[in-house]
Amino acid sequence: MSADTRVKLYSACDKTIEYMLYTLVFFIPTSKSVVEVFATLSIMIWLYKNGLKAWEWALENKKSFVPPESGFDLLKILAPLAIAAMFLTYSSIMISMAVISRHFAIEGDLFAPGIFIPIALFALLLIAMFLIITLAVVKSDFGFSLKASVLAFIIISLVTSSFTTQRLSISAEAFLFKTMEYLLIFLIMADIINTPRRVFNLVSAFLAAAFFIGLDGIYQRLTGHDLFRKFPMFLDMKITAAFKAPNDFGTYVGTVLPLPLALIAFNVMNWKKKLGLLALSLLLAICLLLTFARGAWLGFLVGFLFLLVFVGWKRLVASLVILALLVSLTVLLAPPMIKGQLSSFAKLGSDVSSIDRLLIWRTGWKMFLDRPVFGHGLNTFMSVFEKYRPPEYKEVVYAHNCFLQIAAETGIVGLLVFLWFCVSISIRAFSNFFGASDRFLKAAAIGAAACIITTLTNSLVDTNLYSLPLAVLFWSLCGLAAARVQPE
Numbered sequence: 001m002s003a004d005t006r007v008k009l010y011s012a013c014d015k016t017i018e019y020m021l022y023t024l025v026f027f028i029p030t031s032k033s034v035v036e037v038f039a040t041l042s043i044m045i046w047l048y049k050n051g052l053k054a055w056e057w058a059l060e061n062k063k064s065f066v067p068p069e070s071g072f073d074l075l076k077i078l079a080p081l082a083i084a085a086m087f088l089t090y091s092s093i094m095i096s097m098a099v100i101s102r103h104f105a106i107e108g109d110l111f112a113p114g115i116f117i118p119i120a121l122f123a124l125l126l127i128a129m130f131l132i133i134t135l136a137v138v139k140s141d142f143g144f145s146l147k148a149s150v151l152a153f154i155i156i157s158l159v160t161s162s163f164t165t166q167r168l169s170i171s172a173e174a175f176l177f178k179t180m181e182y183l184l185i186f187l188i189m190a191d192i193i194n195t196p197r198r199v200f201n202l203v204s205a206f207l208a209a210a211f212f213i214g215l216d217g218i219y220q221r222l223t224g225h226d227l228f229r230k231f232p233m234f235l236d237m238k239i240t241a242a243f244k245a246p247n248d249f250g251t252y253v254g255t256v257l258p259l260p261l262a263l264i265a266f267n268v269m270n271w272k273k274k275l276g277l278l279a280l281s282l283l284l285a286i287c288l289l290l291t292f293a294r295g296a297w298l299g300f301l302v303g304f305l306f307l308l309v310f311v312g313w314k315r316l317v318a319s320l321v322i323l324a325l326l327v328s329l330t331v332l333l334a335p336p337m338i339k340g341q342l343s344s345f346a347k348l349g350s351d352v353s354s355i356d357r358l359l360i361w362r363t364g365w366k367m368f369l370d371r372p373v374f375g376h377g378l379n380t381f382m383s384v385f386e387k388y389r390p391p392e393y394k395e396v397v398y399a400h401n402c403f404l405q406i407a408a409e410t411g412i413v414g415l416l417v418f419l420w421f422c423v424s425i426s427i428r429a430f431s432n433f434f435g436a437s438d439r440f441l442k443a444a445a446i447g448a449a450a451c452i453i454t455t456l457t458n459s460l461v462d463t464n465l466y467s468l469p470l471a472v473l474f475w476s477l478c479g480l481a482a483a484r485v486q487p488e
Helices: 003-026 032-064 071-103 113-138 144-163 168-192 196-223 246-256 258-265 271-290 294-308 313-333 336-347 352-370 381-388 402-435 439-458 468-482
Strands: none
Touching: 003 032, 003 168, 003 196, 003 468, 032 113, 032 168, 032 468, 071 113, 071 144, 071 168, 113 144, 113 168, 144 168, 144 402, 168 468, 196 246, 196 258, 196 271, 196 439, 196 468, 246 258, 246 271, 246 294, 246 439, 246 468, 258 271, 258 294, 258 439, 271 294, 294 439, 352 381, 352 402, 381 402, 402 439, 402 468, 439 468
């Protein structure tokens, strides 16, 4: 393949993925099936492109490779490669066996051709995927901390889904179809959204989706059911829009809301567009209030305060005064239901929702203490929870604290790796913010960081990272925050 043909092929792949990402982001709040389809297609095209790049890289390095002069130098190269190869081979085989056996009945001798060949081929496919992803991360411009945290995240996910898990089939499937899918969405976003035009289009897709789902929330409040799926209001008072639960809808609007506020704060558009952003922000704020989701309220407040730190001290003071006035007016003039929800912050631990969460958290803490290093296995919380729950508690639930659930499933090692990744993303966003001369790019970088902090704060009391649309939203925003933008 000639150099010119390769460039055209890579450009075609990037262009196709670009528009798939816009579509994926737009449908996050309304259609899981569309999100899954476009995420899968984007991943396949991205792996194909980076597979070709990896093959070219291997051929180039083969020509320039010089064998070590001594056996000791050769051993220093081969020993870690052998360990990595054994680790990857074992993990890939275990995951392949678990996934195939979960979907197809496997009976008889494991080494029979009809059984062994599909498992071996699937394992080889997984090994190739891991190598492509590893090389793409190593050759990216992420910086050492973010590169290392991403690779560590993949390694700990492999360990807890194939080595230490108590539920191999559950962990293997979750690793392949959840963890890796989310991580690849992040990597693809950071790779493809690399020009000012693409950043603008992606942010526009986020805002357009938020506008339509916000209108749906108001429509549901006025008519009693939402427009897209005919969902009724929760308990006849909390709006959910196209989401199943008000907490999910609250998380979505609360997470996206810092983006238009950042664009307003950094004065990146003319007054007509700024009025549109103000209207959108007001729409999302009203929807956020009407979800009655206290965790989403708290998450947005923390994300908003984080955003204010970067807007300059004059705007910071003005924004804090406006925020104080809005909160005061809400407390004085809001309907009794909203006032009651606000006053419930002072009664945490005594209402039904808080008592239920405290019981779940105590159970999750026992699960963590029982296996503190590597946990019970990726995505096994619900399957193991039944063993630890109190006899009087009959439900099987998520932890309603994503950090506790990560610790229970992947141990302290997994939790520290995830926190390392989050810190690295924040540092990358700060770098993009301070390194950009364009005000829109500054606003997009710090707005995405505020959105991420909003989700993480809310995740202390909810299941955001384990909900498909909200997890895709989080990892997409991580990709936007990490993207290094170059001129067209």
